[in-house]
């Protein structure tokens with residue numbers, strides 16, 4: 001039993017954290033809001049150079065051959081800076097899906113993803129809309145009981161604006177020419193896997209977002225003075241933040257366990273992901289609620305950076321399965337006859 | 349990361365499981381808040397110790413098994429699954445024991461630990477005073493050194509299991525001119541010393557689960573001082589640190605409650621679902637109990653590898669005490685009109701021990717440092733907010 005990350009995993013996290021702190025500043029996120037595509041090719045090339053776009057791509061296809069567990073701490077860091085680029089999507093959803101599909105499609109696209117030359121975006125019915133469909137060189141879409149591959153020429157996109165200006169969402173209408181990648185049971189399994197990995201990515205980012213909101217709030221309340229003192233010295237303010245810290249502290253291990261379960265294809269993976277998604281998004285939502293409160297009117301403005309993180313947290317809570325979906329999955333497991341519950345059952 | 353038990357850990361689990369299956373009394377013991385129940389629990393401690401299962405985390409030369417934290421978690425899982433008796437001497441085994449190993453003299457360890465292990469000497473804690481609750485540094489009870497004895501005067505209160513315990517440990521003011529954290533000394537006091545009066549205090553369930561202790565010129569040999577004179581605060585913080593940390597409430601306890609809650613819900617689903625919030629509360633409880641388990645394992649693995657535990661451990665107390673309240677509150681909702689009935693009431697069918705648990709859950713956010721005090725610690729020491 002070893003529930004710790006390796007030295008290498010932690011070092012990689014540190015270096016990615018440093019990189020993102022320098023490059024993905026709030027100013028740069030805001031700049032993306034103003035640009036047409038909302039995406040930054042220079043940044044994407046940098047991410048590719050660091051090996052991040054190809055992190056989960058197999059070595060034979062020019063990647064680093066790492067798995068979901070290796071990536072989960074990096075996904076937290078992406079959340080911490082509210083990275084607009086589809087990196088978590090690429091590493092956790094698109095690449096594993098392509099790898100499962102295999103064959104020519106994988107051989108053709110994976111090296112390009114690793115090199116930062118192409119983006120592959122996955123759309124599943126559960127998400128209603130497809131984030132970043134406009135920058136996709138290839139779309140993998142759930143279409144009824146099929147999984148199809150389509151290029152930009154084979155689809156029509158309808159933009160939907162999100163509360164989070166970083167998120168570029170599209171309704172995708174399939175035109176002629178799309179090819180079927182899988183059908184029936186096979187397609188269902190692939191889509192289910194994508195949902196789990198997407199939810200894992202959202203959960204990990206939610207941890208980072210929650211931490212960022214706490215950090216911003218601690219700093220603000222240490223500086224802002226009222227009644228002749230920093231407002232952070234008032235207990236009501238402290239306890240708002242302590243409550244977030246408690247929920248956040250206990251949401252981390254479930255996310256890490258979910259990453260492990262997905263990486264090792266464990267039977268418990270779907271359940272573990274639902275658990276992780278629920279508690280991590282709940283922590284992030286609490287962080288948003290309490291952080292805006294301790295900012296007073298400042299928190300209600302466009303100018304203060306808090307909303308960059310708050311809005312992403314709100315959006316993530318309902319993507320890759322909303323609470324209703326994930327609670328239903330948990331309920332299905334724990335209320336089933338003969339369910340393995342209680343002390344000693346956690347690790348099977 | 350490797351989330352599987354080793355063969356050694358699995359074998360350890362089998363061993364304790366087999367021992368418990370053969371030894372846990374078929375009939376639950378009476379509560380240790382009664383004289384008879386206290387005796388029964390004392391005898392159970394002796395039995396545990398015979399099997400060398402009493403203090404698995406203690407070193408082997410002291411009758412333990414030198415278990416690491418993962419083995420301790422496994423032990424606890426089997427212990428709660430087997431519904432084995434609660435530990436009447438937990439203050440001794442989990443709090444004073446480790447503190448003695450760190451700060452005690454060889455003479456103290458040799459004199460005190462073996463009898464603690466057998467349950468021959470059961471320990472109570474004496475920190476709180478009428479005017480020193482959350483503000484423990486306001487302690488006023490005094491200990492005056494005269495020759496080789498301390499003369500103790502004053503009053504302690506809320507001392508759990510002190511009614512039938514043999515000893516208490518706590519802090520006393522040895523420097524009459526001192527204030528706050530300074531001038532306090534950690535002293536061990538035999539509760540049968542002349543000049544001591546123990547007055548039982550009935551708790552919410554009407555039973556004397558804690559007591560006031562009055563000290564009237566009580567003489568205690570200086571050999572019963574733990575650590576240096578005036579160093580009581582730092583010794584006590586080590587004890588409270590253990591308490592706040594992992595050992596006080598292991599996940600297994602809450603996971604078993606969560607399991608029973610799920611079962612109660614499933615058995616009463618039709619009536620329970622009339623209130624749609626119940627199902628959600630059951631799901632949340634179950635997940636929180638799992639989160640508590642996962643987080644504890646992650647922390648234990650980190651500590652096993654030489655990591656440290658800091659102010660974030662204050663989140664622990666809040667998390668489990670609120671979880672415990674939520675779980676029992678949800679069970680009360682499911683039981684509906686039956687929830688208020690005492691278990692021996694003739695029509696109290698299927699109420700189990702939920703009412704008792706509900707009452708006790710009310711104390712979780714209060715004892716071992718109130719949750720408000722824990723929140724202050726989290727904000728100031730973990731998050732770095734201004735004082």
Ligand SMILES: Cc1cc2nc3c(=O)[nH]c(=O)nc-3n(C[C@H](O)[C@H](O)[C@H](O)COP(=O)(O)OP(=O)(O)OC[C@H]3O[C@@H](n4cnc5c(N)ncnc54)[C@H](O)[C@@H]3O)c2cc1C
Pocket residue numbers: 235472473474475476477480481482483505506507508509558711714715716717718719720721724
């Ligand atoms: C079941 C049970 C068993 C116990 N066993 C023992 C024992 O064995 N030995 C022992 O010594 N003691 C024991 N205690 C006592 C326990 O440690 C105290 O109750 C606890 O420290 C709180 O002190 P108090 O009761 O005086 O409450 P108070 O300190 O008077 O607090 C009352 C309320 O005010 C709040 N408050 C106080 N100060 C602050 C602050 N600075 N900021 C915010 N809020 C604050 C508290 O959080 C609480 O909500 C036990 C208590 C219980 C309930």
